[in-house]
Amino acid sequence: MSDMTGSNKGAGARERGLKARWRRWLARAKDNAGRIRAIWRHRNERVAHDRPPLPPGHSPQDLLAVLLFTVGIAVIALDIPTYPWLRSLPGEYRQAFAVITDLGKGHWILWSTGLYCLLTLALDWERLSWRVRMTLSALWTYCAFIFASVALSGVIALVLKNALGRARPKLYEELGPMHFDFLSFKGAFTSFPSGHSTTIAALATTLAILVPSYRWLIVVSAFWIAFSRIMVGAHYPSDVIAGTLLGASVAVAVARFMAQRRMGFGFDPDGRIYPLMGRVSAKAGIKALWRAATGARPLGKETSE
Numbered sequence: 007m008s009d010m011t012g013s014n015k016g017a018g019a020r021e022r023g024l025k026a027r028w029r030r031w032l033a034r035a036k037d038n039a040g041r042i043r044a045i046w047r048h049r050n051e052r053v054a055h056d057r058p059p060l061p062p063g064h065s066p067q068d069l070l071a072v073l074l075f076t077v078g079i080a081v082i083a084l085d086i087p088t089y090p091w092l093r094s095l096p097g098e099y100r101q102a103f104a105v106i107t108d109l110g111k112g113h114w115i116l117w118s119t120g121l122y123c124l125l126t127l128a129l130d131w132e133r134l135s136w137r138v139r140m141t142l143s144a145l146w147t148y149c150a151f152i153f154a155s156v157a158l159s160g161v162i163a164l165v166l167k168n169a170l171g172r173a174r175p176k177l178y179e180e181l182g183p184m185h186f187d188f189l190s191f192k193g194a195f196t197s198f199p200s201g202h203s204t205t206i207a208a209l210a211t212t213l214a215i216l217v218p219s220y221r222w223l224i225v226v227s228a229f230w231i232a233f234s235r236i237m238v239g240a241h242y243p244s245d246v247i248a249g250t251l252l253g254a255s256v257a258v259a260v261a262r263f264m265a266q267r268r269m270g271f272g273f274d275p276d277g278r279i280y281p282l283m284g285r286v287s288a289k290a291g292i293k294a295l296w297r298a299a300t301g302a303r304p305l306g307k308e309t310s311e
Contacts, residue, residue: 089178155211
């Protein structure tokens with residue numbers, strides 16, 4: 007009986023300890039969220055004083071003109087011959103592109119970046135060294151940038167897909183490439199725009215802004231992932247073009263929104279967006295995190311600070 011009583015007391019103590027840690031975690035998260043809101047309100051005051059004019063071709067009406075022109079050309083010149091062309095290809099082509107096409111799904115991007123932002127929000131930042139704190143906060147800002155770009159563009163694409171109700175290529179022989187069933191909310195009528203292409207374009211644009219030296223590698227990789235939606239027969243070329251333009255435009259708009267507030271980004275003298283954490287600072291921060299993770303250097307504040 008005494009053993010059972012002791013085990014029950016031990017289980018109760020562990021449960022109370024878990025609840026106490028959970029309360030401390032929530033309290034820190036709430037406090038850090040409040041600090042972020044305070045910083046955000048302060049940065050909002052700077053928007054009117056740090057808003058360079060939009061570069062040529064970046065205004066909403068210019069982007070809409072590009073969208074209408076490119077999608078219109080694709081509908082006329084590419085959509086109709088694409089389906090018969092795909093049917094003439096060996097099945098191995100579709101199988102090969104099926105391997106990479108799901109990289110355009112947004113769940114793995116949103117889960118990874120969102121969880122990082124949520125979990126690190128509860129850190130006791132005051133106990134971290136300056137270099138570690140700077141690196142983790144920069145990672146938080148850029149993960150939030152990726153999350154917002156992918157999530158916002160994905161929501162817009164989802165609304166358009168269900169509102170327009172374009173029939174997917176699998177219904178080509180039955181309905182043709184220009185059948186629309188507005189507000190149908192059926193999976194077979196959600197072809198325009200391509201959600202995968204929207205997601206991968208948003209991700210690629212954020213990465214190209216963050217790591218400009220790898221811009222062309224990122225763009226080419228994103229092109230093939232978006233193109234895979236055509237190869238697997240899920241979308242017409244015009245769907246992919248529209249999704250790509252949508253994802254890239256939203257990502258640039260989010261980056262500009264943040265640059266106006268000097269939150270992770272800034273504007274160079276020519277009005278281009280650049281990340282505030284440069285290559286040298288990023289390398290130093292990654293090295294500090296690695297040393298802390300391997301125990302070569304304490305994670306907390308150094309005695310010299």
